Each structure stands twice: as C-alpha cells, then as structure tokens.
Amino acid sequence: MKLTALLVCVFGVTTGEFVVAGILPAVAGDLDVSIPSAGLLVTAYALGMIVGGPLLTAMTAGRARKPLLLALLAVAVTGNLLSAVAPGFGLLFAARIVTALVTSTFFANAIVIATASAPPEKKASTVAKLAFGMNLAMILGAPLGTWIGEAFGWRTTFAAISACCAAGLVLVARFVPGGQPGVRTGALGEFAVFRNRDLLLAITITAVANIGLLMVFTYLAPLLTGPAGFTAGAVAPMLLLYGVGATIGNLVGGRLADRALLRSQLGALALLVVLLLALRLSPSSFTTGALVFALGAVGFSFLPGMQARVLTTAAMAPTLAVAVNASAYQVAAAFAGWLGGRVVAGPGLPAIYLVAAATTVIGLVLTGLASAREAADGEFGE
Structure with a gap:
C-alpha cells in the first residue's frame, strides 16, 4: 500500500503539470490574456521545478521524510486550489510557481522512500512502478483533466487535481511509515x-x-x-x-x-x-x-x-x-x-x-x- 499511496500522489501532482496545455485556450479566454501569455504558465512551472526543486530539497535535507512529504502535498493541494479560484492571471501565475517549487522535492523524496526498503537489484523496477503514476497522468490524467475543463470549466480541472492530491495526502498519512529521516548534512553539505x-x-x-x-x-x-x-x-x-x-x-x-x-x-x-x-x-x-x-x-x-x-x-x-x-x-x-x-x-x-x-x-x-x-x-x- 505504501507504493500505491505514493503512486496516487505522483499521478495527481504530475497531472497538474501536464493538463495545463489542454486547458490553455480556456484559461486565456476567461482571464482575458493572450495564448502566448497563458503559455507562460507552462514556462513558469518548468522554471519552478528547475530552480526551486534542488534549492528546496537542499534546504529540507535532514527533515523526517514522512512529515516533509505531507507538508509538500499540503502545498500542492493549496496551490491547485488557489489556481481554481484565482480571480486574475497574476494569482494563477503565482499559484503555479508555488506548486512547481514542491514538485521536484516531492518526487525526489517519494523515490527515496519507495526504494529505501527495496534490495539493490530491485531499485530500478521500484522506480518504474512509482513512475507509472506519471505515465497514467500522461495517458489518462491530462485527457481527463482537459475533458473536465471543457465540460465544467478549467477551474474545475484544478479543483479535481487538488482533490486528488488531498486523497494522496490521506493515503500517505495512513500507509507510509515514519522513521525515515534524511542525513543532517545541511544545504552546503548536500x-x-x-x-x-x-x-x-x-x-x-x-x-x-x-x-x-x-x-x-x-x-x-x-x-x-x-x-x-x-x-x-x-x-x-x-x-x-x-x-x-x-x-x-x-x-x-x-x-x-x-x-x-x-x-x-x-x-x-x-x-x-x-x-x-x-x-x-x-x-x-x-x-x-x-x-x-x-x-x-x-x-x-x-x-x-x-x-x-x-x-x-x-x-x-x-x-x-x-x-x-x-x-x-x-x-x-x-x-x-x-x-x-x-x-x-x-x-x-x-x-x-x-x-x-x-x-x-x-x-x-x-x-x-x-x-x-x-x-x-x-x-x-x-
């Protein structure tokens, strides 16, 4: 169940990344911005992962992994919820950046937790099982999120992603064991x-x-x-x-x-x-x-x-x-x-x-x- 709980989280978090392309025209029309301007949401998310992921991961080095994972998921839930209710493009842009900042750190900690109890000869297949959530986000989550956006509005898409991340948070709290601290080396040591x-x-x-x-x-x-x-x-x-x-x-x-x-x-x-x-x-x-x-x-x-x-x-x-x-x-x-x-x-x-x-x-x-x-x-x- 530990791996399943993490897989649900990966599915929710990465669907939030992939789905934006499918609802971009709706977002642009509703918030009265151009398609290229709305496309900056994708760029901002990528930059948030590229720059913020390593920095946040280094800053949280040594923290107990389960509480850290729960905190990161709480940010993902909040970020997607803010995206759903954002009255203007500025807040939506900020919400996407905040959500992106925790994505790499979450995924990195999830991989370490998932492989911690796996023997060396099974680490790659364990990573593959966890990454299956990303595959599902690509072939199921993004199309489903786009359909939800077309049927009920793009805000409902982000609300659904927030709900999925919240469900993952509950599963992690229930099934992921504690007692997995990181190595307390500090950011420079990392x-x-x-x-x-x-x-x-x-x-x-x-x-x-x-x-x-x-x-x-x-x-x-x-x-x-x-x-x-x-x-x-x-x-x-x-x-x-x-x-x-x-x-x-x-x-x-x-x-x-x-x-x-x-x-x-x-x-x-x-x-x-x-x-x-x-x-x-x-x-x-x-x-x-x-x-x-x-x-x-x-x-x-x-x-x-x-x-x-x-x-x-x-x-x-x-x-x-x-x-x-x-x-x-x-x-x-x-x-x-x-x-x-x-x-x-x-x-x-x-x-x-x-x-x-x-x-x-x-x-x-x-x-x-x-x-x-x-x-x-x-x-x-x-």
Whole structure:
C-alpha cells in the first residue's frame, strides 16, 4: 500500500503539470490574456521545478521524510486550489510557481522512500512502478483533466487535481511509515555530493540523452500532420499510442535495468537512434503508427535506470541528487523545444528526426563512457 499511496500522489501532482496545455485556450479566454501569455504558465512551472526543486530539497535535507512529504502535498493541494479560484492571471501565475517549487522535492523524496526498503537489484523496477503514476497522468490524467475543463470549466480541472492530491495526502498519512529521516548534512553539505564525477555524468546523461526524444514529442503533432500526412483528428489517437508504449516501456525497462543497468540503457539508446531514423524514412501510416508506439516504449524504458543510476552514485545525498536529475530532465525539455524551433525555421520539420538522432548518439556515447568507468572501477576493485 505504501507504493500505491505514493503512486496516487505522483499521478495527481504530475497531472497538474501536464493538463495545463489542454486547458490553455480556456484559461486565456476567461482571464482575458493572450495564448502566448497563458503559455507562460507552462514556462513558469518548468522554471519552478528547475530552480526551486534542488534549492528546496537542499534546504529540507535532514527533515523526517514522512512529515516533509505531507507538508509538500499540503502545498500542492493549496496551490491547485488557489489556481481554481484565482480571480486574475497574476494569482494563477503565482499559484503555479508555488506548486512547481514542491514538485521536484516531492518526487525526489517519494523515490527515496519507495526504494529505501527495496534490495539493490530491485531499485530500478521500484522506480518504474512509482513512475507509472506519471505515465497514467500522461495517458489518462491530462485527457481527463482537459475533458473536465471543457465540460465544467478549467477551474474545475484544478479543483479535481487538488482533490486528488488531498486523497494522496490521506493515503500517505495512513500507509507510509515514519522513521525515515534524511542525513543532517545541511544545504552546503548536500551540494558537496556533486563532487562525485560518476553522479555528474549520470545527471548529464539524463539531460543529453532525452533531448532527441523530447524534441520529437514536442513537435509530434506537426510532424504527423505535415511530413507523415495524417489528418488533425489522428493526432490524439497517435498520442495515446505513444502514451501506452511509454507505460509498457517504463515497466519493462525497470526490470531490464535491475538485471543490467548500463547495458540495458546502452541498448535502448541505440535502438532509439534507429527508430528516429526509421521515422524519417517511414513509408506508410501503419508503419509510422507502429514506430510512434515503439518510440514511446523505448524512450521511456531507460528512464527508471537513469534514476536508479543517480541513486546508486549519490548515497550521501540521494534526495537532492534525484531532484537535480529531475531538473536536468526539465532543462532537456526546454532545450529540446528551443532547438526544435530552430530546426523547423531552418532545414524544416523532417530534419527534426535527424537532429534528434544525433543528440541521442551523444547520450549513447556518454552512457558508454559511464559503462567504461564502471568496468574500470570494477577491475581496480578486484
């Protein structure tokens, strides 16, 4: 039940992140702001996670994990509730930033709690089970939240997310055991963990290896309706196909990483390069559909292993390391959007697949370096 309680929380918190894109036009119209101005809600949330997550995690280092988790969830409940009743764009913007500030810290502590009692050979699959809540937010939470917004108004969407987070808070209070304090090193002591080169390499891999996948996902709709020749009505089913693949890949990838963490990551990244190139050359809509499903599956298969790698290389401050790793993923998403825009404005949409494959190759090389370092350390230890 501990893992289920945390999974409900992850579903609620991450739905709050993903759903904004679906209700953006309604928010803009109701609060009398432009679509680009309303889009700043997404940017603000990402920046809140990138900057606020690591800082808040360092500041709360050493706090007993269960009370901290409950406090973070209370902020998420309040932030989403304020979003629901905000009379103007200014308060809504502030509420989204406050909610974003606790997201990375919550997720980092949830991962540490979930994996605390798991044996080393099961850490990656445990992370994958927890991340299943994020997959559900993508394929169920965001569409459901968008539907609620269309049927009852966007404020009801945020109210429903607040209720989900409140339910998660009750479950955590009931089923997550206490007695899990952090290591009281202080904020500066926590940041000292980043002297570890293997940890820095693991976080760099998270940032670099995901750029290609995130670039294609960001521009998937125009890629489908443009070069691939799909109708606008086919985009939603294709996104669902991608989400189902991501869910399966996440769970299978966690099990593979339990057996051979870096080797499975190398294999997945190599396969991802092949899939990206195949999408560029896809001869039919059926083939494209199959490749989009495979893209989600392979692209999410190495994420649990990346988190597990960070955990194993940051034994002295795992919570802060996971929070920074989450920030690295957000940085990758922001950079992917920017780089994709430059590609579209230059060589054009089809070139996105080629640039995405090239950035993934860089991630593959870095993973190979990490694998070589691990092998060298093993030989030296023997």
